Amino acid sequence: MKTVTRLALVGAVILAGAGGYFFGSGGLHVPGGNGVVASAGSAGADTAKPAKKLLYYRNPMGLPDTSPTPKKDPMGMDYIAVYEGGADEEAAAPGQVRISTQKIQKMGVRTEAAQLRMLDKTVRAVGRIEPDERRLYTIAPKFDGYVERLFVNVTGQAVTRGQPMFEVYSAELVSAQREYAIAAQGVAALKDAGSQAQTGMQQLAQSSLLRLKNWDIS
Known part of the structure; x- marks a missing residue:
């Protein structure tokens, strides 16, 4: 009876040591294999962050021209990918001021390509017409x-x-x-x-x- 008890205790000690070695090494090694087969501790750390949603590709020169697919401008420059939330998180370059899209829409800012043309716009406003006193007789x-x-x-x-x-x-x-x-x-x-x-x-x-x-x- 004493011999059976001793054998059971030795077996328990051996299993405890094997378990500690398994968890301490971070995984189970298979003979002839290439590395760790499974690891409970690294499963949560290796979880990839969710990818940002691609909105569109914008013109690299700042022109109001976008594309749903990658392409190049007339000078051969690649269009820049714009991701959801990327414009607000991107830091402004030195000497530049970055304004959010919401503020641009509220201010009514409009951009156009530079070109040679007459600048004219019809403005409807209330005014008062007075005669030129220098030409009154x-x-x-x-x-x-x-x-x-x-x-x-x-x-x-x-x-x-x-x-x-x-x-x-x-x-x-x-x-x-x-x-x-x-x-x-x-x-x-x-x-x-x-x-x-x-x-x-x-x-x-x-x-x-x-x-x-x-x-x-x-």
Whole structure:
């Protein structure tokens, strides 16, 4: 009975030692094999991280051109793969500022390829139009009278130099015109008269003409 008990104890010691060696070495070696067949401790450490989802391939020069498959740009440069979350995690290069896609969309940023063309855009906004005060003129006749007819009767109507704007009647103007006409006829009639008579009539004609000029009548 004692011999059986001793054999059982020796067998237990041998199994315990074998088990400790197995777990301490990290696996089971098969004779003639190439290495570890199984390892409980390394199973969790060797678990691979989940791969990021490929979104698209973008132009290497920053142009708004993407491709679902790898390709090259016209200069032979490979398109850059963009992964999910990769743009936000990628650090900006020195001297550069990186803005997230959400902020770019909120700011309304638009990019286009550089090219030679006219830059124009229709902008609809509320404004106020005011006339150029340097080109405004006030017409104030220098004689008494009244307007008989208007040729420009709409505010803002365009006019040109020399265009008639209105017709006026003035008793003073009519009197001065008749006085000048009579004096001019007298100068012509007295061309054969004496010098004193001609001089007096010429002075009368000149004074009548000067009166009209002072009223800006030509």
